[in-house]
Amino acid sequence: MSIRVDGIRKTFGGFAALDDISLNVPQGELVGLLGPSGSGKTTLLRIIAGLEKPDRGRVLFNERDVTTLDVRRRKVGFVFQQYALFRHLTVADNVAFGLRMLPRGERPGRDAVRARVRELLELVQMDTMAGRYPAQLSGGQKQRVALARALALEPEVLLLDEPFGALDAKVRKELRRWLRHLHEQISVTSIFVTHDQEEAMEVSDQVVVMSQGHIEQIGSPLTVYEQPASRFVFDFLGHINALEGLYDGAVWQSGEARLRLDTHGACPDGALTLYLRPHEATLAKAPVEHAHLPVKLAARSVFGGTVTLELEPRGWGAGVLEVELDRDTWAALAPGRDDTLYLLPRSLQTVTCDGDLGPRVAPA
Amino acid sequence: MSSANRPHKWHQWTLVAAAFAAVVVLLVLPLVVIFAEAFAQGAGMVVDNLTSDDMIGAIQLTVIVALITVPVNLVFGVLLAWCVTRYEFRGRKLLSTLIDIPFAMSPVVAGLCYLVVYGGQGLVGQWLDDRFDVQLMFALPGMVMVTVFVTCPYVARVLIPLMQSQGTEEEEAAILLGASGWQAFWYVTLPRIRWALLYGVVLTNARAVGEFGAVSVVSGLIRGETLTLPLLIQMLNEDYNTVGAFTAAGLLGAMALVTLLLKTVLEWRQSSKLNAAEETLT
Numbered sequence: 001m002s003i004r005v006d007g008i009r010k011t012f013g014g015f016a017a018l019d020d021i022s023l024n025v026p027q028g029e030l031v032g033l034l035g036p037s038g039s040g041k042t043t044l045l046r047i048i049a050g051l052e053k054p055d056r057g058r059v060l061f062n063e064r065d066v067t068t069l070d071v072r073r074r075k076v077g078f079v080f081q082q083y084a085l086f087r088h089l090t091v092a093d094n095v096a097f098g099l100r101m102l103p104r105g106e107r108p109g110r111d112a113v114r115a116r117v118r119e120l121l122e123l124v125q126m127d128t129m130a131g132r133y134p135a136q137l138s139g140g141q142k143q144r145v146a147l148a149r150a151l152a153l154e155p156e157v158l159l160l161d162e163p164f165g166a167l168d169a170k171v172r173k174e175l176r177r178w179l180r181h182l183h184e185q186i187s188v189t190s191i192f193v194t195h196d197q198e199e200a201m202e203v204s205d206q207v208v209v210m211s212q213g214h215i216e217q218i219g220s221p222l223t224v225y226e227q228p229a230s231r232f233v234f235d236f237l238g239h240i241n242a243l244e245g246l247y248d249g250a251v252w253q254s255g256e257a258r259l260r261l262d263t264h265g266a267c268p269d270g271a272l273t274l275y276l277r278p279h280e281a282t283l284a285k286a287p288v289e290h291a292h293l294p295v296k297l298a299a300r301s302v303f304g305g306t307v308t309l310e311l312e313p314r315g316w317g318a319g320v321l322e323v324e325l326d327r328d329t330w331a332a333l334a335p336g337r338d339d340t341l342y343l344l345p346r347s348l349q350t351v352t353c354d355g356d357l358g359p360r361v362a363p364a
Numbered sequence: 365m366s367s368a369n370r371p372h373k374w375h376q377w378t379l380v381a382a383a384f385a386a387v388v389v390l391l392v393l394p395l396v397v398i399f400a401e402a403f404a405q406g407a408g409m410v411v412d413n414l415t416s417d418d419m420i421g422a423i424q425l426t427v428i429v430a431l432i433t434v435p436v437n438l439v440f441g442v443l444l445a446w447c448v449t450r451y452e453f454r455g456r457k458l459l460s461t462l463i464d465i466p467f468a469m470s471p472v473v474a475g476l477c478y479l480v481v482y483g484g485q486g487l488v489g490q491w492l493d494d495r496f497d498v499q500l501m502f503a504l505p506g507m508v509m510v511t512v513f514v515t516c517p518y519v520a521r522v523l524i525p526l527m528q529s530q531g532t533e534e535e536e537a538a539i540l541l542g543a544s545g546w547q548a549f550w551y552v553t554l555p556r557i558r559w560a561l562l563y564g565v566v567l568t569n570a571r572a573v574g575e576f577g578a579v580s581v582v583s584g585l586i587r588g589e590t591l592t593l594p595l596l597i598q599m600l601n602e603d604y605n606t607v608g609a610f611t612a613a614g615l616l617g618a619m620a621l622v623t624l625l626l627k628t629v630l631e632w633r634q635s636s637k638l639n640a641a642e643e644t645l646t
Contacts, residue, residue, distance in 0.1 A: 051536055071539050078540045084533035088555040097551075098541035153542065 001062050001156035001189050002027045003048060008057035010043055017043045019213040021057070025206075028187045030180070032204035034194055036236065039210040041193045042161055048191065049159050050074045061157065074157075077150030077188070081162040083142040085134040091145050092117050092130040098152045120148040123182070140171040147179075151186070160192035164199065176203050197237050201225065209233050231357050234349060240275045241321045243348075247272035255316030259345070259363045260290040266359045267350055274361075275349040278308070278324040283333055283341045290363045293343035295321065297335060302327070314340055398617050402610035413611040421588055422596040422612070426573055428504070429592060433511045433572040438565055440512075441519025446549075448520075449527040450535075460524065463517050471514050475581025478510050502584030507592070510578035515571045519564035526560045527553075563630040570623040574616060 003025040010018040018040045025031050033041040046052040048059055050071035058067045066074055085094050095117045099108055108116065121127040124144040134142055143163060150158060163179070164172040180203050183190055194200050200207050201221040209216040209224055209232075217229040228234040245254030249269050252259040259274075261267075287294070295311040298320060302308075307330040311321040323343065325333075335341055350358035371377050402410055413419060448460045466474065482489040483501040492498045500506045534556070538548040554561075576594040583590040591599060593612050600609035 049540065051540075072542045072544065075542075076540065078537070080533050080537065082533060084537040086534055086537070086552055097538070097543075101538075101541055101543040101547055101551075149537075149541070 003157060003189060003191070004058075004060040004063065005044070005048065006058045006060065008044065008047060008054045008059070010040075010047060010052065010054050016213050018047070018054070021213075021215060023208060023215065023218070025189060025191060027189055029205045030183045030190045030192070030203060031206045031208060032192055032194055032200035033208050033210060034197065034200040034236075035210035035216075036195060038212070040213040041195075041210050044210075045159050045161055045191060045193050048157075049076050049078050051078075075153060075155050077153070077155035077158040079143070079146050079150050079158070079160040079163050081165045083134070083139075083146045083166075085142055085146055085149070087134050089133075090130065091121070091126060091132050091134070091137070094134070094145055095120050095149045095152055097149065102153075116152065120152055121145075123151070124148040138171075139167045140175055143167065143175060147182075151188075156188060158188045158190040160190065162193050162195070165194070165196075172199070179203060201237075209236065211236070228357065231351060231355060234275060234357060239278055239322055241278070241318070241323075242351075243274040243276060243318050245272060245274070245316075246270065254318070255313075256292070256294060257313065257316035257318075258292040259348075261348075261361050261363055263350065263359060263361055267352060271353050273351040274345075275351060276321070276345050277347075277349075278322045279306075280347045281323050281343055281345045282325060282329060283309070283311075283323065283335075284344055285333070285335070285339065285341065287342040288344065291342070291344050293345075294340050295343050296338070296340060300330075311341070311343065395617055395621075398610055398613045402607060402614040404610075405607055409607045410611050410614075413605075413608040414615075416608070418588060418591065418596060418600075419608070419612065422591045422593050423615070425504070425507075425590070426592040429508055429511050429579075430569055430572045432508045433515055434565055434569050436512050437516050437519055437568050438561070440516055441523060441564060441568075442561070444520040445523035445527055446553075448524055450532060463520050466514050466517055471510075471575065471577030471579075472581055474513050475510050475578035478506065478513070478578070478582055482506065482509070501582050502586065502590060504590070506582040507579050507590065510582050511572050511575050514575055514578050515568045518567040518571065519561065522560050522564035522567070523557055526557060530556060559630055559634040563627065563634065566623055566626045566630060570620065573619055 003023075005021055005023040008018050008021040009016070021040075021044060023044075033044060035041045043052060047054050050059075050066070050069065054067065058065055060066065061074070086097065089097070092114075096113050099113050099116060102108075117130070118127060121130055124147055126141060126144050126148065129137065129141065129145075134145070137145065147163075160179075164175050167175065176199055179192075192203070204221060206218060207221050207224050208218050211232050217224050217233045219227075219229075224233055225237055228237065234240065243254065243257075245252050245257065247253075247261070247263075247267055247269060249265075250260060250262070252261050252272055252274065283295075293316070294314040296314050297309060298312045299310040300307055305327055306324045307327055309323045309325065309330075311323060313321065321343070333341075345363060347360055347362050349360055352358045371380055444459075444463060448456060479501055480486050482492075484490065484493060484499065486501075489500060492500065498505075500509065534552050535548045538552045539545070543551065574594055575592075576598075579592055580595055580598075583592070583595060585591065585595060585599070587599065593616055597609050597612045597616070600612060
């Protein structure tokens with residue numbers, strides 16, 4: 001079932017939680033609503049589910065207006081961040097709940113319910129725990145039961161509110177792979193809310209980046225990362241280093257730091273901020289002609305194949321810079337304790353003085 | 365879980381001992397005296413008094429008042445708790461403050477207020493008398509009305525904090541799964557609040573059975589007609605029928621002990637439930 005959201009507005013006591021939101025989710029897609037807390041993503045999800053009423057705008061399922069349709073008739077599967085399992089019922093009874101609430105005529109018989117519950121619990125790999133109570137399950141197990149419960153009525157829309165937010169890192173990673181896999185199996189149109197960039201990037205077909213009740217950008221994970229539509233999107237997706245300085249049409253300068261940049265006239269002379277992603281730079285023991293950014297090593301952490309370095313600028317103004325190198329590069333560099341190192345950016349994002357994104361540039 | 369320490373200095377022990385002494389002198393001793401006095405002239409007198417018409421009438425009336433009051437306040441309390449914890453509306457805080465009026469007000473005052481409004485000379489009372497020939501005061505309806513008034517906060521007061529802490533997500537989940545509002549209440553809300561609800565009922569019942577002040581004002585103290593057990597105790601005491609008074613008192617005392625036992629069991633059930641819930645969160 002396709003989902004269309006058209007001009008939704010929602011205010012809570014004068015505060016606009018959502019302002020003129022429009023969004024299209026084609027049948028069978030898995031869309032991630034990504035944004036910081038307070039961006040309105042959960043409110044949007046609850047409006048699509050019917051748990052909140054919008055002040056203005058429409059929600060359409062398969063082009064049918066469901067804005068005023070009662071929650072229980074929308075037939076959406078919904079998964080809560082805190083699972084919201086019925087704590088007085090066993091796992092099996094939780095999953096069977098929706099089937100038992102069906103009107104008498106549509107309600108399957110006792111054996112049919114039992115068979116369906118078993119099938120769902122197998123799907124979420126919880127069939128051995130059917131008799132347990134929620135209190136006896138781990139967070140990851142609870143969330144899988146919640147998913148099975150949401151899928152019991154074969155919804156054509158599945159909505160997940162920060163489904164993995166309350167889980168520890170390892171279980172979270174495992175579960176989101178599993179969700180991706182499940183989605184390929186049953187192909188239900190799904191929207192999930194997250195504030196975790198990595199999660200949105202890994203799981204979604206499309207990412208919707210939201211901030212302060214607006215949609216900043218809609219696109220594939222690759223598009224929003226490589227071609228961010230706004231400064232906010234660039235800022236929000238991954239860590240960035242902001243370098244502030246002055247530009248004279250050829251050279252960017254800040255204290256003792258210098259970078260030769262050719263912006264083909266796109267950036268006016270004057271204040272110019274450069275955004276540097278941690279993985280788009282390397283380090284050397286000597287400066288090169290087009291880049292002179294002296295730094296001192298403040299801290300490092302080795303994790304997996306990359307080494308994350310914290311660098312303090314020497315003689316120029318910027319906060320602590322974060323740079324990621326692969327292990328071999330780091331080993332080859334092997335700097336001494338107080339050595340001055342030189343940062344060599346490969347690619348930078350310019351931010352003009354009015355706060356918009358300028359062109360991407362490379363020092364040369 | 366508990367941050368309390370065992371007392372280990374002499375003055376701490378003294379404090380504990382003093383607390384125990386106060387409880388014995390002020391609370392336990394009078395209770396013992398009640399039973400001692402009742403049986404002072406032998407069990408035969410107790411049985412005689414228990415089987416007297418006045419006593420049986422009072423027991424029946426007390427039970428009837430409680431039987432009507434408890435269900436009324438059960439429904440009222442649940443509705444009130446539901447409104448206050450499940451809806452966001454203007455005046456919600458005010459409503460939850462108004463619930464406490466019967467706690468704050470002396471029952472005698474409540475009785476007088478009802479007498480003024482619903483009595484024969486009262487605004488509503490006069491109209492009811494003229495139109496329907498119905499008399500509320502100095503009869504069962506009035507006694508039930510004031511008892512309902514005096515005991516109405518108990519169920520709501522027990523439920524509100526619990527329902528607030530439980531939140532609304534499980535009910536939302538039920539409705540998303542196709543349950544009607546009634547089904548969500550019956551299959552999800554009620555099982556979660558049942559122990560607290562029972563606790564509220566026990567408290568309501570104890571108060572309804574023992575209520576004196578408000579009932580004494582509106583009952584008219586008509587012997588054999590509008591005397592509940594607490595009113596009968598006073599009447600017998602004024603008649604110098606000590607054994608009778610203490611027999612009735614013993615009956616109420618026994619009910620109180622049963623209530624206390626039930627309350628302890630329910631509290632224990634509820635706290636073990638809460639502990640279980642906490643364990644799952646950590």
